[in-house]
Amino acid sequence: MTRHSHDFQNNLNGTEIMQDAEDIIRIDELNKWYGEFHVLQDINLTVKPGEKIVICGPSGSGKSTLIRCINQLETHQMGVIRIDGQEIHADMKNIEALRAKVGMVFQNFNLYPHLSVLENLTLAQIWVHRVPRREAEERARHYLARVHIPDQAEKFPGQLSGGQQQRVAIARALCTKPQIMLFDEPTSALDPEMIKEVLDVMIELAQEGMTMVCVTHEMGFARKVANRVVFMDGGRIVEEAEPEEFFQNPQTDRGRLFLSQVLEH
Amino acid sequence: MTDTLTPPPLKAPSTVIGPLDWIRKNLFPDWRQGLLTIVVLWLLVRTVPPLIDWLFLDAAWAGDRDDCVAASGACWAFVNARWGQFIYGFYPVEHRWRVDLSMLTLVASIAVLFLPRVAHKGWIITGSFVALPVICFALLHGGPIGLEIVPTDRWGGFMLTLVVAVAGMLGALPIGILLALGRRSQMPAIRIFCVTFIELFRAVPLITVLFMASVMLPLFMPQGFSMDKLLRALIGVALFNGALMAEVVRGGLQAIPKGQFEAATASGMGYWKMMIFVVLPQALRTVIPGLVNTYVAIIKDTTLVLIIGLFDLLGIVQAGIASSDWLAPSVTTSGYVFAGFGFWALCFSLSRYSMYLEGKLNTGRQR
Numbered sequence: 001m002t003r004h005s006h007d008f009q010n011n012l013n014g015t016e017i018m019q020d021a022e023d024i025i026r027i028d029e030l031n032k033w034y035g036e037f038h039v040l041q042d043i044n045l046t047v048k049p050g051e052k053i054v055i056c057g058p059s060g061s062g063k064s065t066l067i068r069c070i071n072q073l074e075t076h077q078m079g080v081i082r083i084d085g086q087e088i089h090a091d092m093k094n095i096e097a098l099r100a101k102v103g104m105v106f107q108n109f110n111l112y113p114h115l116s117v118l119e120n121l122t123l124a125q126i127w128v129h130r131v132p133r134r135e136a137e138e139r140a141r142h143y144l145a146r147v148h149i150p151d152q153a154e155k156f157p158g159q160l161s162g163g164q165q166q167r168v169a170i171a172r173a174l175c176t177k178p179q180i181m182l183f184d185e186p187t188s189a190l191d192p193e194m195i196k197e198v199l200d201v202m203i204e205l206a207q208e209g210m211t212m213v214c215v216t217h218e219m220g221f222a223r224k225v226a227n228r229v230v231f232m233d234g235g236r237i238v239e240e241a242e243p244e245e246f247f248q249n250p251q252t253d254r255g256r257l258f259l260s261q262v263l264e265h
Numbered sequence: 266m267t268d269t270l271t272p273p274p275l276k277a278p279s280t281v282i283g284p285l286d287w288i289r290k291n292l293f294p295d296w297r298q299g300l301l302t303i304v305v306l307w308l309l310v311r312t313v314p315p316l317i318d319w320l321f322l323d324a325a326w327a328g329d330r331d332d333c334v335a336a337s338g339a340c341w342a343f344v345n346a347r348w349g350q351f352i353y354g355f356y357p358v359e360h361r362w363r364v365d366l367s368m369l370t371l372v373a374s375i376a377v378l379f380l381p382r383v384a385h386k387g388w389i390i391t392g393s394f395v396a397l398p399v400i401c402f403a404l405l406h407g408g409p410i411g412l413e414i415v416p417t418d419r420w421g422g423f424m425l426t427l428v429v430a431v432a433g434m435l436g437a438l439p440i441g442i443l444l445a446l447g448r449r450s451q452m453p454a455i456r457i458f459c460v461t462f463i464e465l466f467r468a469v470p471l472i473t474v475l476f477m478a479s480v481m482l483p484l485f486m487p488q489g490f491s492m493d494k495l496l497r498a499l500i501g502v503a504l505f506n507g508a509l510m511a512e513v514v515r516g517g518l519q520a521i522p523k524g525q526f527e528a529a530t531a532s533g534m535g536y537w538k539m540m541i542f543v544v545l546p547q548a549l550r551t552v553i554p555g556l557v558n559t560y561v562a563i564i565k566d567t568t569l570v571l572i573i574g575l576f577d578l579l580g581i582v583q584a585g586i587a588s589s590d591w592l593a594p595s596v597t598t599s600g601y602v603f604a605g606f607g608f609w610a611l612c613f614s615l616s617r618y619s620m621y622l623e624g625k626l627n628t629g630r631q632r
């Protein structure tokens with residue numbers, strides 16, 4: 001990975017922040033408002049290549065907003081977000097190139113219903129990454145096999161089960177060879193029996209060394225693959241710890257309360 | 266999914282019934298329905314045979330005005346005698362093959378739409394519809410490619426109707442799409458321009474637009490610059506219907522879930538790629554009925570070019586009716602029936618085609 005140290009000299013606050021050469025995501029003093037509503041407050045978070053971060057917290061705590069700031073689906077008003085050493089902001093000129101380094105998987109899959117599964121997987125490859133069609137299709141079939149649905153390439157998303165659709169969505173994101181994968185509650189729209197097939201794919205992905213930031217309440221998944229759990233409440237990061245530490249011995253009352261609610265049912 | 270334990274599926278009960286049963290079940294299920302059936306049958310008996318007499322049996326198929334006056338039915342002799350004019354207008358007889366070739370090109374472009382799923386189909390379709398007006402104009406007007414020039418004031422009849430309709434349709438869709446996108450734009454200047462344009466053209470009758478194009482526009486043109494009257498009318502028709510189309514397309518854009526925009530954006534697509542590959546294909550698909558509505562209106566509105574001195578199918582039929590050698594009541598009726606049938610055939614095939622398209626696009630894609 002090339003580094004452009006001069007890029008890091010200025011950030012929005014004018015303060016100079018030493019860039020840790022190893023961080024693939026670095027978020028400093030991130031603040032965001034929806035109108036008057038202060039949805040993200042003083043967020044600091046760094047992710048090293050290959051790390052898996054699980055973000056959890058009560059509904060409305062800003063988890064989705066945070067993860068969507070990382071690829072600038074949402075714009076922030078204060079603070080700095082760097083991807084692979086490069087500051088990312090919605091006004092920038094080559095935002096598309098930076099976004100292409102980050103794959104995203106949504107709660108509602110968001111597959112393109114008018115395109116076949118294969119076309120869903122090749123679209124961005126061909127039109128964003130300029131991969132020749134033949135190669136793009138080869139790659140698409142490769143990733144479909146990796147998410148265990150090699151034989152659904154010609155179907156349309158509407159003909160697949162929820163679990164299959166979400167695995168197609170994961171394959172679609174992987175096709176463009178992102179350096180980071182973002183997951184926003186990838187299993188919460190699924191029936192229980194389909195959750196496992198999606199989680200299995202995510203675990204395999206984690207074991208292969210992908211950098212992952214997942215918003216999820218699947219504590220088993222967090223235990224198994226996460227390097228750190230980030231607990232958010234009220235727009236702030238309240239706790240950040242290794243999974244065992246967080247689950248066994250949360251340091252805050254809010255963390256304890258949240259865990260008791262999640263683990264109860 | 267064959268499971269040996271499940272019993273073989275039940276066959277659907279037979280729905281074939283005898284003709285008498287059918288009549289009883291569908292025409293006389295109870296006394297009220299039966300009464301309705303009888304009334305409708307009586308109306309049919311009273312209207313259909315006379316209509317057939319007038320249209321076919323008593324009609325004068327050949328000859329001149331006197332034959333028509335003698336016959337008690339329609340005067341198809343008139344249509345027969347003026348056929349060439351009705352189709353080609355005042356286009357020189359020795360050049361009519363150019364019109365035929367243009368119509369063939371049009372049919373070929375439409376046939377492209379029926380292609381099965383092949384690679385690059387979208388581009389083939391777009392390309393053929395960009396090429397179509399260029400080829401047809403070169404053929405019909407002549408000039409650059411060595412054909413003798415036929416000025417547009419000699420165009421007329423069915424051919425002119427087609428020219429105005431096709432140009433209106435081909436022009437209105439891209440204009441409508443751009444206006445609809447502009448109306449949803451983040452940039453105030455673009456948004457205000459588009460809203461103003463749409464509301465202005467939508468609130469004015471097409472006749473006014475055509476008058477403006479033919480009478481007012483030349484007044485604003487720079488000295489020595491003149492634009493063909495037909496071209497001005499075509500631009501007027503395209504802009505007017507583009508404004509109508511914009512609102513249809515906007516309805517489709519609003520129906521696209523936010524997640525589609527987000528997925529496209531997250532995968533690194535910029536605004537235009539997202540629109541072309543993800544949003545518009547879905548949006549246009551949902552508004553096919555509205556699009557066809559506008560298209561049918563365009564075909565029927567072509568008749569309005571008469572008021573700026575262009576003779577479309579209806580105009581040329583009307584002119585023929587008024588000519589002194591064909592003055593007769595049955596000529597008038599037959600002429601209008603013929604023109605009406607021409608427009609009906611165009612619009613009806615369009616709506617059939619759209620039904621076919623909807624069916625084809627929907628297979629296997631419902632969510």
Ligand SMILES: Nc1ncnc2c1ncn2[C@@H]1O[C@H](COP(=O)(O)OP(=O)(O)OP(=O)(O)O)[C@@H](O)[C@H]1O
Pocket residue numbers: 034037039057058059060061062063064065066
């Ligand atoms: N576009 C928006 N405009 C205004 N407020 C918003 C918007 N999107 C989210 N919010 C608010 O911001 C807060 C954080 O939302 P966010 O979606 O990030 O929560 P979350 O932690 O992902 O919750 P959940 O677990 O329910 O998905 C919520 O209170 C929400 O109401």
Ligand SMILES: [Mg+2]
Pocket residue numbers: 063064065184185
């Ligand atoms: Mg959320």
